[in-house]
Amino acid sequence: MKLTLKIWRQKGADKKGQLESYNVEASEHMSFLEMMDVLNEELISKKEEPVAFEHDCREGICGTCNLVINGRPHGPQQGTTTCQLHMRHFKDGDTITVEPWRAKAFPVIKDLVVDRSSFDRIIQAGGYVSVNTGQAPDGNAIPIEKDTALSAFDAAACIGCGACVAACPNGSAMLFTSAKVAHLGKLPQGQVEHAARSKSMVDQMDTEGFGNCSNTGACEVECPKEISINNIAMLNRSYLSSIFGSNK
Numbered sequence: 001m002k003l004t005l006k007i008w009r010q011k012g013a014d015k016k017g018q019l020e021s022y023n024v025e026a027s028e029h030m031s032f033l034e035m036m037d038v039l040n041e042e043l044i045s046k047k048e049e050p051v052a053f054e055h056d057c058r059e060g061i062c063g064t065c066n067l068v069i070n071g072r073p074h075g076p077q078q079g080t081t082t083c084q085l086h087m088r089h090f091k092d093g094d095t096i097t098v099e100p101w102r103a104k105a106f107p108v109i110k111d112l113v114v115d116r117s118s119f120d121r122i123i124q125a126g127g128y129v130s131v132n133t134g135q136a137p138d139g140n141a142i143p144i145e146k147d148t149a150l151s152a153f154d155a156a157a158c159i160g161c162g163a164c165v166a167a168c169p170n171g172s173a174m175l176f177t178s179a180k181v182a183h184l185g186k187l188p189q190g191q192v193e194h195a196a197r198s199k200s201m202v203d204q205m206d207t208e209g210f211g212n213c214s215n216t217g218a219c220e221v222e223c224p225k226e227i228s229i230n231n232i233a234m235l236n237r238s239y240l241s242s243i244f245g246s247n248k
Contacts, residue, residue: 001026001092005039007051008099010108013115017108019097028088032075033058033065035087036098052111058083060224063161067112068099073163073222081161081224101162103171105209118208119160119176125204126197127180129190142188149187156183157225164219164227170211175219177205178235179227185238198235199242 003024010017024042026035033055040050056062065082069075075085090096098112106114158179165173181198184190190197213232220229 001028001087001090001094003035003090003093004095006095006097007112009051009111011110013107013109017111019099026087028086030087031058031083032067032069032085032087033083052109052113054113055083060084061159063159063224066101066114066116066162066166068101068166070097073101073166074161074224078221079224079226081159084224101166103162103165103210105171105173106162106165114162116160116162118210119162119173121208122173122177122201122204123180126193126200127184129184129193131189131192144187152183152186155179155186155227155231158183158223158227159225161224163222163224165210167218167222168211168214169216169218170214171209172213172219173205173208173210174213174232174235175223175227175229177201178231181235181238182231185234195238195242198238202235202239 003026005022005024006019007022008017009020022039022043024035024039026038030038033053036051036053043050054064054066056064058065060081060083063081065074067074067082069082069085074080074082075089077085077089100106100108100112101114101116105118106116108114156179158176160176162176164175165171181194181201184197185194217229220227
């Protein structure tokens with residue numbers, strides 16, 4: 001299949017970027033990143049600068065394959081990361097626009113690569129359990145309702161890719177932050193610090209320059225792990241609890 005790619009090229013954070021067009025041939029069996037590899041091989045063979053983009057596991061686990069494809073974070077396939085998106089979802093002759101995440105807190109480093117270290121600092125602000133929980137207890141020693149455990153595991157599925165930020169009109173990181181707060185706060189070991197954790201992580205999120213929740217639900221739609229926006233409601237409740245001095 002023959003494709004036209006319009007790719008954002010930017011030499012550095014302090015440089016002006018623009019969309020540049022490329023023609024590439026790809027197999028429908030390729031993943032999107034494999035198609036990008038083919039393009040880069042052609043560019044290198046012509047002694048041109050290859051397109052910089054992030055990737056690591058290519059198995060939908062690490063969350064580094066952060067691309068906006070035709071205006072949608074991770075592309076048209078719901079519940080799928082860029083690296084797991086295959087070219088069979090496009091047609092011969094298509095024009096595909098590829099851009100980096102667009103957010104104040106995600107400055108562009110080069111081409112399609114953005115600095116997402118702001119997420120790391122939000123985690124450092126409270127995304128952990130610091131109380132002494134002793135040795136690992138027996139699996140049945142602490143009764144936890146099945147629905148609660150499943151909800152915590154669903155929140156823990158967040159891979160921190162930043163698609164929620166890229167999809168939000170306000171560039172909010174509320175879905176990411178709430179997922180990290182929820183997967184700890186719903187389990188007994190994390191409930192001791194739940195309110196304080198919520199406040200410190202939200203405060204750090206604001207410091208990093210992320211916007212407020214837009215309430216459009218775009219983050220949930222574009223999240224490759226389909227994290228529920230119900231976690232945002234939980235985060236708001238626990239944040240208010242931290243302000244008014246209640247841990248409940």
